[in-house]
Amino acid sequence: MEEIYANVDYVKPVGLRPSTNQTSRSGSDRRFLGAVVLLLGLLSFVLLAGLIGLGVHHRDSAAEHLAVRENLTERLQASENKTSSLSREIERLQTLSNRVKTCPDGWKRFECTCYLVSVETASWERGWQDCTSRGADLVIVDRAEEQLTCCSHGLQIKMDDMTVPQKMKPEHLDRPLVAGLQTFLTKIAKKDTWIGLMDRDQEGSWKWSDGTPLTLAFWWTGQPDNGGGHPKYGEEDCAVITANMGTDKNWNDLRCDASRPWICEKNAN
Structure with missing residues (x-):
């Protein structure tokens, strides 16, 4: 094996x-x-x-x-x-x-105030008396801002038969409501018309018929001049608003006894 x-x-x-x-x-x-x-x-x-x-x-x-x-x-x-x-x-x-405001027949409304241009002509004193008898005053342009505070702002100032923009020539018119009223009065005055402004108490110190001093003026160029010293004009101590002129410069001084129409104002009801 x-x-x-x-x-x-x-x-x-x-x-x-x-x-x-x-x-x-x-x-x-x-x-x-x-x-x-x-x-x-x-x-x-x-x-x-x-x-x-x-x-x-x-x-x-x-x-x-x-x-x-x-x-x-x-x-x-x-x-x-x-x-x-x-x-x-x-x-x-x-x-x-x-708040609907209305004026008597024959008066024209500007915002909350009514205005009436007289048909007759007379002295400044007669015009003031006529306005007083009607429950009114000779128009005081400078207090329009206070008189119209009840009315709307930021809109156009509306009046009878016309409309005036509330903003006008800011280089001349500081207060728009006064400017609107000045335009309105110029349109309704057809000729030289008395306003409630005078310096009878003190020459050159212009005051309104209610005693308040003038703060915003619209004098024509070269006015007031108290007649320029000419005897035929005399003492020019009362003011008129002149028609057919620019609304920012259309006041003039005249003799208080001159015969002119006047403008009354009172609050609308």
């Missing part, structure tokens, strides 16, 4: 030695796996970059939407404030419109 096993040659297993083909295939597999891993890494990087980009875009969009919403909110609030202000103004005007 020992001889039989001794004559048998040892044969080395062929399968235990790696072949060249197997080694080549293993290297290819490793390169393939490496390429796959690299590709997956690149894809992961691209996805990460995309996610970061989307996050930044979303943040910017959210900020932009927030700014738009805040802007719209501010505009809506401003619109509501304007609407509220307009509603209050409409209520105020409606209240004023209910």
Whole structure:
């Protein structure tokens, strides 16, 4: 038996030695796996970059939407404030419109005051007496601002048969209601007409018929001149408003005994 096993040659297993083909295939597999891993890494990087980009875009969009919403909110609030202000103004005007003011027959209304141009002509003193007998005064232009406070502001000044813009030549007319009244009186005066202004008590110290001093004047250029010293004109101590002249400079001084029409004024009822 020992001889039989001794004559048998040892044969080395062929399968235990790696072949060249197997080694080549293993290297290819490793390169393939490496390429796959690299590709997956690149894809992961691209996805990460995309996610970061989307996050930044979303943040910017959210900020932009927030700014738009805040802007719209501010505009809506401003619109509501304007609407509220307009509603209050409409209520105020409606209240004023209910205060209907009327004048006697023959008188013309300017806002809350009535005016009458006399048919006859006479001295300044006679005109003042006539106005007083009617429960009125010789017109006092300078107190129009106080007289007309009951009427609406910011609109046009409305009167019988005419309309005068409330804002007029700001370089000349400081107070718009006085300016409107001055224009109105110029239109209704057909000739030189007495107004309630005089300086009989003290030369050069002009006062209205109620004793208040003159503060806003519309003297014609070179006036008042007290007659310029000419004897034929005498002492010119009373004032007239002159028709057919510019409304900002159309007052003149005359002798108080000159015969002229006059303008009376009293509050509308």
